[in-house]
Amino acid sequence: MSVAVPFIALLLTAAFAAYHRWRLPVWVALAATVLVACWLLGASAAASAVAAALLLLVAVPLLLPQVRKPYITAPLLKFYTRILPPLSATERTALESGTVGFEGELFSGRPQWDKLLSQPRPELTAEEQAFLDGPVEALCRSIDDWEITHVHADLPPAMWEFLKSNRFFGMIIPKQYGGLGFSALAHHKVIEKISSISTVVSSTVGVPNSLGPGELLMHYGTSEQKDYYLPRLADGREVPCFALTGPFAGSDATSIPDYGIVCMGQWNGASVVGVKLTFDKRYITLAPVATVIGLAFRLYDPEGLIGDVRDVGITLALLPRDTPGVEVGRRHFPLNSPFQNGPVEGREVFVPLSQLIGGEDYVGQGWQMLVECLSVGRAITLPSTASGGARMAAVVTGAYARIRKQFGLSIGRFEGVQEALARIAGKAYAISALAQATAAAVDRGEKPAVPSAIAKYHCTEMGREVVSDAMDVHGGKGIILGPRNYLGRAWQATPISITVEGANIMTRSLMIFGQGAILCHPWVLKEMKAAALEDGAQRLDEFDRNLFGHIGFAISNAVRSLWFGLTAARIGKAPGDAYTRRYYRKLNRYSAVLALCADTSMLLLGGKLKFKESLSGRLGDVLSHLYLASAMLKRYEDEGRPAGDQPLLAWAFHDSINRIETALSNALRNFPIRPVGWLLWLLVFPWGRRAQAPSDRLGHKAASLLMTPCDARARLARGVFTTPTANNPAGRVDSYLPRVILADPVERKFLKALKHSDIEALDFGQQLDEGVREGWISAGERAQLEELREMTLDAISVDDFAGWELRSAGYYRDELPATGERAAA
Ligand SMILES: Cc1cc2nc3c(=O)[nH]c(=O)nc-3n(C[C@H](O)[C@H](O)[C@H](O)COP(=O)(O)OP(=O)(O)OC[C@H]3O[C@@H](n4cnc5c(N)ncnc54)[C@H](O)[C@@H]3O)c2cc1C
Numbered sequence: 001m002s003v004a005v006p007f008i009a010l011l012l013t014a015a016f017a018a019y020h021r022w023r024l025p026v027w028v029a030l031a032a033t034v035l036v037a038c039w040l041l042g043a044s045a046a047a048s049a050v051a052a053a054l055l056l057l058v059a060v061p062l063l064l065p066q067v068r069k070p071y072i073t074a075p076l077l078k079f080y081t082r083i084l085p086p087l088s089a090t091e092r093t094a095l096e097s098g099t100v101g102f103e104g105e106l107f108s109g110r111p112q113w114d115k116l117l118s119q120p121r122p123e124l125t126a127e128e129q130a131f132l133d134g135p136v137e138a139l140c141r142s143i144d145d146w147e148i149t150h151v152h153a154d155l156p157p158a159m160w161e162f163l164k165s166n167r168f169f170g171m172i173i174p175k176q177y178g179g180l181g182f183s184a185l186a187h188h189k190v191i192e193k194i195s196s197i198s199t200v201v202s203s204t205v206g207v208p209n210s211l212g213p214g215e216l217l218m219h220y221g222t223s224e225q226k227d228y229y230l231p232r233l234a235d236g237r238e239v240p241c242f243a244l245t246g247p248f249a250g251s252d253a254t255s256i257p258d259y260g261i262v263c264m265g266q267w268n269g270a271s272v273v274g275v276k277l278t279f280d281k282r283y284i285t286l287a288p289v290a291t292v293i294g295l296a297f298r299l300y301d302p303e304g305l306i307g308d309v310r311d312v313g314i315t316l317a318l319l320p321r322d323t324p325g326v327e328v329g330r331r332h333f334p335l336n337s338p339f340q341n342g343p344v345e346g347r348e349v350f351v352p353l354s355q356l357i358g359g360e361d362y363v364g365q366g367w368q369m370l371v372e373c374l375s376v377g378r379a380i381t382l383p384s385t386a387s388g389g390a391r392m393a394a395v396v397t398g399a400y401a402r403i404r405k406q407f408g409l410s411i412g413r414f415e416g417v418q419e420a421l422a423r424i425a426g427k428a429y430a431i432s433a434l435a436q437a438t439a440a441a442v443d444r445g446e447k448p449a450v451p452s453a454i455a456k457y458h459c460t461e462m463g464r465e466v467v468s469d470a471m472d473v474h475g476g477k478g479i480i481l482g483p484r485n486y487l488g489r490a491w492q493a494t495p496i497s498i499t500v501e502g503a504n505i506m507t508r509s510l511m512i513f514g515q516g517a518i519l520c521h522p523w524v525l526k527e528m529k530a531a532a533l534e535d536g537a538q539r540l541d542e543f544d545r546n547l548f549g550h551i552g553f554a555i556s557n558a559v560r561s562l563w564f565g566l567t568a569a570r571i572g573k574a575p576g577d578a579y580t581r582r583y584y585r586k587l588n589r590y591s592a593v594l595a596l597c598a599d600t601s602m603l604l605l606g607g608k609l610k611f612k613e614s615l616s617g618r619l620g621d622v623l624s625h626l627y628l629a630s631a632m633l634k635r636y637e638d639e640g641r642p643a644g645d646q647p648l649l650a651w652a653f654h655d656s657i658n659r660i661e662t663a664l665s666n667a668l669r670n671f672p673i674r675p676v677g678w679l680l681w682l683l684v685f686p687w688g689r690r691a692q693a694p695s696d697r698l699g700h701k702a703a704s705l706l707m708t709p710c711d712a713r714a715r716l717a718r719g720v721f722t723t724p725t726a727n728n729p730a731g732r733v734d735s736y737l738p739r740v741i742l743a744d745p746v747e748r749k750f751l752k753a754l755k756h757s758d759i760e761a762l763d764f765g766q767q768l769d770e771g772v773r774e775g776w777i778s779a780g781e782r783a784q785l786e787e788l789r790e791m792t793l794d795a796i797s798v799d800d801f802a803g804w805e806l807r808s809a810g811y812y813r814d815e816l817p818a819t820g821e822r823a824a825a
Pocket residue numbers: 241242243244245249250251252282283284285286334341496499500501502503504505506507509510613
């Protein structure tokens with residue numbers, strides 16, 4: 001027997017134990033047994049003895065705390081404290097404000113899939129469903145998006161009243177205060193449906209139900225504030241807005257220069273302690289129509305009227321609109337989506353302390369309050385908006401591609417168009433799964449800091465890609481604005497969702513991995529907390545326990561990454577059915593890889609990692625697509641594993657895996673310490689990069705689903721406003737699809753007769769007459785072709801206008817200075 005055998009046996013047992021995450025004593029016992037067995041079976045005694053000595057050399061110091069703690073842990077603790085990324089107060093707040101859900105499993109390198117799959121399937125209550133079928137459907141039927149966006153630049157007064165009286169602004173407010181008390185899932189579905197016809201109306205409904213006065217009062221309000229404001233917010237007597245952003249504080253919101261000074265002042269005729277506020281805010285949604293303004297500012301108490309701290313910190317207040325000194329009313333114009341949005345200013349505006357949210361108890365805690373509530377709203381409003389838009393774009397573009405013919409064929413038959421349709425289909429599937437997953441996380445009581453950032457970023461980015469592809473498939477029909485155009489406004493509005501609630505570049509490059517790496521990692525936060533302990537002995541004990549857990553974890557992930565890479569993740573335990581099992585295995589692989597790369601990056605770059613935004617962004621992409629793919633698999637399970645959805649799932653899954661590999665390969669090729677990048681490459685891609693973009697065959701299947709009425713298409717259309725009303729051109733185009741398909745054989749027969757000059761008339765009506773007369777088509781088929789022509793015309797028509805209809809009425813108002821063209825008009 002070769003002298004190498006005991007060493008190979010030692011290495012294999014170590015790898016086996018690491019793969020299964022066995023504890024150190026178990027590995028040592030196993031390795032010792034195997035070495036004895038090797039020796040008994042004839043391996044070289046000397047080699048066996050050297051291997052055993054090696055085993056002892058590793059095991060003894062690690063197993064004996066008296067040796068390990070002073071000689072290994074203590075120096076490592078010193079090193080760790082030096083490289084520990086310095087956490088700013090803002091980051092600490094962000095980390096402490098979120099909970100960890102299934103994303104923690106994805107960071108574990110060995111996800112426990114039953115934790116995902118055993119989550120109950122999200123369901124609406126009968127009351128919530130009735131709201132969607134009743135008031136939401138009625139609202140959608142009344143929306144004329146062109147009138148809103150072009151003619152009035154606002155919702156009609158009756159629609160404002162409808163929204164208020166049906167408590168659309170109080171979806172998240174509990175019933176005891178007169179709100180609807182809806183689940184996050186219902187909230188998601190309402191926004192999804194409205195946004196499928198109008199993003200102006202959906203943002204108007206979304207904002208009061210997102211981060212703002214309502215939610216802040218529910219969590220931190222005094223009982224007087226709750227009793228007064230919540231019922232008034234629920235029924236729309238009060239319209240809220242929340243003002244954080246200003247000209248000098250955008251993404252870096254904690255740097256707001258707006259301030260309040262604690263002082264005595266007059267309120268309702270009495271002299272009281274209060275705050276004098278000076279602020280300059282912009283981009284504030286609903287501000288022009290708001291009756292109550294939530295305001296974030298920095299509070300100072302120079303005279304020590306409420307305590308002995310001068311710079312108290314960020315604080316939140318509620319300002320009634322008519323408070324003297326408050327100036328609102330003018331409007332911004334966000335990319336032709338005229339939802340109410342504008343600046344708010346104030347100089348030396350006095351309010352009593354009772355107007356601070358939460359009263360005196362919460363002064364200085366404003367940032368924490370905002371961050372604690374942020375994840376909930378961010379998990380719903382924008383992901384749901386993207387989901388409604390993408391679902392609608394998918395069904396209507398599929399129908400349009402079938403109806404619109406060029407070169408004698410439906411444009412959807414051309415491979416180039418199919419590629420765009422496949423991207424639309426796959427991404428609409430992915431977006432809707434992700435948006436629903438984050439809403440479900442909120443309903444489980446999570447504060448999904450990391451998933452909400454993932455959903456906000458990826459739903460809005462994919463939403464932008466979907467609408468862009470949909471525009472291309474529609475050609476000129478998508479370009480010409482007017483009542484018949486159901487895409488143009490959505491296309492214009494997509495950059496808005498990219499920018500708001502944390503602009504996307506920063507969300508990707510700073511937040512997703514930055515927060516995820518610490519919050520979701522099984523050991524890092526524990527180590528950081530241990531290293532910060534006051535008591536020296538306790539610090540060493542705690543750090544020792546977590547550090548060696550972490551080291552074992554890191555070794556295991558390296559072994560698992562290599563093993564999965566070598567086997568292309570083809571073997572191993574995984575849930576799912578015959579179709580999806582391989583998908584779970586792939587996710588197991590990249591989960592281990594993510595954990596390995598994250599650990600290596602944190603260890604070697606320490607505090608510098610947060611400035612390496614390209615690396616952080618790429619690792620964030622890996623985490624995001626792992627989460628997204630898990631959400632899609634959960635959706636597939638929740639739907640009862642429908643075979644019809646498989647092409648959509650497969651397309652979106654392969655796209656995610658391809659993006660994961662692209663992100664990893666870019667991260668490793670550009671790793672700041674090159675040799676480490678090469679080593680990681682060997683562990684992660686032992687056979688090189690293998691993942692491919694979804695195949696053309698798969699793309700063809702996904703595209704065909706959008707162009708044919710079927711269960712999978714119906715599931716994609718579920719929850720969007722497809723009722724074919726006069727104000728819903730997209731719903732009408734969608735409704736034509738079955739009849740267009742039925743008319744297909746008749747049309748083919750008719751076109752053949754035309755092509756062979758069997759029908760010679762030039763006018764369409766005369767051609768039909770001749771066709772019937774000559775027996776090429778029956779009278780019934782003639783009616784079918786006439787209907788087909790009408791449907792096609794409705795689908796492909798665009799609008800035209802008199803010149804004055806395109807001018808902005810505001811510019812020609814009498815009171816404006818009469819200069820140049822304005823005067824002429
Ligand atoms: C239509 C609209 C509605 C809004 N509604 C409200 C509202 O109701 N209330 C409210 O308070 N605010 C609101 N906002 C503000 C919105 O949340 C901010 O616009 C947003 O936070 C970005 O600030 P900014 O536009 O000043 O961009 P900037 O902060 O100037 O950022 C510009 C770019 O730089 C990137 N960037 C900045 N820092 C980093 C970094 N460290 N790393 C990587 N990239 C970075 C950003 O991602 C962005 O791409 C709204 C904005 C808009 C446009």
